[in-house]
Amino acid sequence: SYKLQVIHSARANASHNHGLDPERLIVAEAFVGKGDFKKRVSYHGKGRSGIMHKPECRLTVVVREITPEEEAEIARLKVHNFKKRTKRESQLVPHQLIETTPVWGRKNKSNRQNSSASVA
Known part of the structure; x- marks a missing residue:
């Protein structure tokens, strides 16, 4: 995208x-101008025509x-976020799904299966 191109250009x-x-x-600051x-x-x-004005913006x-202090702070935050993510993933326990809404026509389906089994 355009924003990524501007950041790469500023870096180069x-x-x-x-x-x-x-x-x-x-990135210390980024701002938009006219x-x-x-x-x-x-x-x-x-057969008539007019002039349409399309405004553009300038991204700086x-x-x-x-x-070094900021680099240490960023490294500390990365470790903290990693620990938080792994803790959240370890809390997820596989569980069995429980039906909370009724399945319509369940009684009729079970009766049909039983009757077809007894006929065959």
């Missing part, structure tokens, strides 16, 4: 132009290198 620009390590970059207006022809009835992404 930071590593090429400023010599930053691309593995240690994070872009250009594209003019398109809008066709009307009776600012990246910076991560500090």
Whole structure:
């Protein structure tokens, strides 16, 4: 998508132009501004036409290198989230499904099966 392209471009620009390590970059801020207006022809009835204005936006992404303290905090959060996920998965116990809604016509089906078995 367009947002991903802008982030990759900002990462490449930071590593090429400023010599930053691309593995240690994070998005510091991202904001949207006004872009250009594209003019398109809008066709009307009776041979007339008009001009349609299509507004665009401009996405700006600012990246910076991560500090060692922030890197340690991110690593701690990753471990915490992993522990939380594995704890949740271990709590899931296989169970037997219990019917809570009646199956319509169950009595008739069981009677038909019994009667067909006795006839055969």
